[in-house]
Amino acid sequence: MKFVMDNIYLVVVALVSGTMLVWPLLRRSGGGPRVSASDAVQLINKHDAVVVDIREPNEYAVAHIINSRNVPLKELDSRVKELARYKEKPVIVTCDTGNRSRGGVAALKKLGFSQVYNLSGGLGAWQQAGLPTEK
Numbered sequence: 001m002k003f004v005m006d007n008i009y010l011v012v013v014a015l016v017s018g019t020m021l022v023w024p025l026l027r028r029s030g031g032g033p034r035v036s037a038s039d040a041v042q043l044i045n046k047h048d049a050v051v052v053d054i055r056e057p058n059e060y061a062v063a064h065i066i067n068s069r070n071v072p073l074k075e076l077d078s079r080v081k082e083l084a085r086y087k088e089k090p091v092i093v094t095c096d097t098g099n100r101s102r103g104g105v106a107a108l109k110k111l112g113f114s115q116v117y118n119l120s121g122g123l124g125a126w127q128q129a130g131l132p133t134e135k
Contacts, residue, residue: 033116033117033118034098034117034118034119034120035092035117035118035119035120036120036121036125037119037120037121037125037126037128037129037131038129040092040117040119040126041131043090043092043117044092047089047090048089048090049089049090049091049092049117050068050069050083050086050089050090050091050092051065051067051068051069051092051093051094051119052068052069052071052083052091052092052093052094052104052108053065053068053069053070053071053094053095053123054071054072054073054076054093054094054095054100054101054103054104055070055072055095055096055100055123056072057070057072059096061135062135063123063127063133063134063135064123064133064134064135065094065123065126065131065132065133066132066133066134068094069082069083071083073095073100073103073104073107076104076107076108076111077107077111080108080111083108083113086113087112087113087114088114088115089115090115090116090117091108091113091115091116091117092117092118092119093105093108093116093117093118093119094118094119094122094123094126095122095123096122096123096124097121097122097123097124098118098119098120098121098122098125099122101118101119101122102118104118105117105118
């Protein structure tokens with residue numbers, strides 16, 4: 001106990017840095033499985049995966065993954081019939097950064113979709129990987 005009291009500053013720094021290392025792992029635990037941009041391309045090419053962009057239409061209009069379907073997150077429940085034929089196929093959910101799409105993954109799983117993935121890093125990671133987008 002004397003060591004802790006004599007070195008309280010070092011103990012606090014160790015606790016804070018340990019928390020900072022674990023925090024990203026805790027944040028990623030929700031929202032289902034994640035796929036990288038290159039893994040998403042493999043799912044699209046080999047398994048006929050569909051990409052669902054859950055951003056708002058004005059965001060989607062600026063740039064989006066080629067052949068993706070725009071179904072805003074708030075409309076997902078009411079427009080699920082548009083995606084019904086993909087219930088047994090891989091579905092890749094995306095947004096700008098991969099954060100909002102976690103909600104889309106959870107919603108689609110709740111609606112009975114069996115293979116739903118969150119695009120890690122979202123559209124930003126897709127573009128950074130040099131993959132094509134359209135307007």
